[in-house]
Amino acid sequence: MAIVSVANxxxxxxxxxxxxxxxxxxTSRGKKVLVVDTxxxxxxxxSLIGLEDLDTTLLEVVMDDADVDSAIISVEKSFGTIHLLPAPPDLALANIEIEGAGTLSYMKDILHPIxxxxxxxxxxxxxxxSSLMLSSLIASDGVIVPLQAEFLALEGLSQMWKLMETIRNGxxxxxxxxxxxxxxxxPRTILARQVLEEVKRVLGDKAFxxxxxxxxxxxxxxxxxxxLLEYAPDSKATTAFLQLAEEFHRRCREMFQGVNEA
Ligand SMILES: Nc1ncnc2c1ncn2[C@@H]1O[C@H](COP(=O)(O)OP(=O)(O)OP(=O)(O)O)[C@@H](O)[C@H]1O
Ligand SMILES: [Mg+2]
Known part of the structure; x- marks a missing residue:
């Protein structure tokens, strides 16, 4: 079991x-997954449920107006059920109220019990x-950083690296x-190939x-x-996500005690 932020x-x-x-x-490989939209x-x-009016979202949970389990939606897919703790639809309000929610441990307080x-x-x-991003990192066991293979991609990464250091020291x-x-x-662009080589050189086995x-x-x-699994099951990208899931699961199993053997 692991809490993982996808951050950049x-x-x-x-x-x-x-x-x-x-x-x-x-999920398609039998794992029970909760997506938290912060x-x-x-x-x-x-992406998961379309534009729906939601009474209970992460906002109500942060504000202590709702129990976390009551806010989680089961999204039924042909390959299994994805669980979702949705983002608040009233964006402006959400930001103000969440910024005002006090200490940055609120995401930890919400997610650790479940x-x-x-x-x-x-x-x-x-x-x-933002406070939501910091609070998510504080609640997490690990981070995955997506990077676009483009000029200055590694600049963003070094900022992310510093941010993680700050969180670790705190x-x-x-x-x-x-x-x-x-x-x-x-693969057709030279730049993309250069970025990939650079990422592998700098990060070693931290690059997937x-x-x-x-x-x-x-x-x-x-x-x-x-x-993508439903929309384009035969796409190269779908194959890549399935392969990434295997790699991700293997890494988490090695990194975190208590992750189920499977
Ligand atoms: N592998 C890919 N191939 C083609 N398009 C992609 C790919 N990955 C992401 N995109 C598209 O690029 C755009 C940005 O992707 P996405 O919304 O996932 O990024 P993000 O980091 O979450 O953005 P934000 O910082 O705004 O939250 C989207 O329109 C998405 O559909
Ligand atoms: Mg996004």
């Missing part, structure tokens, strides 16, 4: 795509160093980097072996409220 303060690198499709891949943009929530009910809790975080000394995943990989290719299928799937 750089926007649009694939945090939400990775959270949703890695969760789907793990991004006020609510992209993971809309941790043993899931194999993995994957948190989609927003593209900024409220969560046990935070582990599970790995960095290259997303939107296009699996890279996620750029394909239009990935971007299309959420508009159909589908994960």
């Amino acid at each position: 303060q750089k926007g649009g690198v694939g945090k939400t795509t990775l959270t949703v499709n890695l969760s789907a891949a793990l 991004d006020p943009q609510g992209n993971a929530t809309t 941790k043993n009910s899931y194999d993995y809790i994957l948190i989609d975080t927003p593209p900024s160093v 409220m969560n000394p046990f935070l582990e980097l599970i790995g960095v995943v290259i997303n939107m990989w296009d 072996e699996t890279v996620i290719p750029r394909t239009v299928r990935v971007a299309e799937a959420p508009s159909h409220t589908m994960t």
Whole structure:
């Protein structure tokens, strides 16, 4: 059992795509997964359930107006059930109220009591160093960082690295980097190949072996409220997410005691 944040303060690198499709891949392999959407943009929530009016979201749970279990939605898929703690639809309000929620341990207080009910809790975080992002990192056992294979990708990574160090020196000394995943990989561009080589050279085995290719299928799937596994089961990207799920599970099993053998 592990709580994992998908984080990179750089926007649009694939945090939400990775959270949703890695969760789907793990679910299809028999793991019980909870997706927690902490991004006020609510992209993971809309990817999984579309634009629905929700009475109970993460906001009500943070504000102590609802019990966490009552906010979790079961999303039935052909390959299994993904569990979702949705983001609040009233974005502006959510930010203000959550910023005002006091100490940064609120995500830990919410997630630790339910941790043993899931194999993995994957948190989609927003593209900024906000209270929600910090609180998610403080609640987490590990972090996955998606990286787009482009110019300056490694700059963003060094910022992420510093942020993790700060968290480790403060409220969560046990935070582990599970790995960095290259997303939107296009082998036809020289730049992408250079970024991949650079990432492997700098990070060594902290770079996941699996890279996620750029394909239009990935971007299309959420508009159909589908994960890639349903929308394009034969796509190269789907194969990549399934392979990433295996690699992720193997790494977590080695890193965290108490992760179920399977
Ligand atoms: N492998 C891929 N191939 C093609 N398109 C992709 C791929 N990964 C992500 N995208 C698209 O790129 C855009 C950004 O991805 P995503 O929303 O997952 O990033 P993000 O890091 O969560 O963004 P934000 O920082 O705004 O939360 C989306 O439109 C998504 O569909
Ligand atoms: Mg996102």
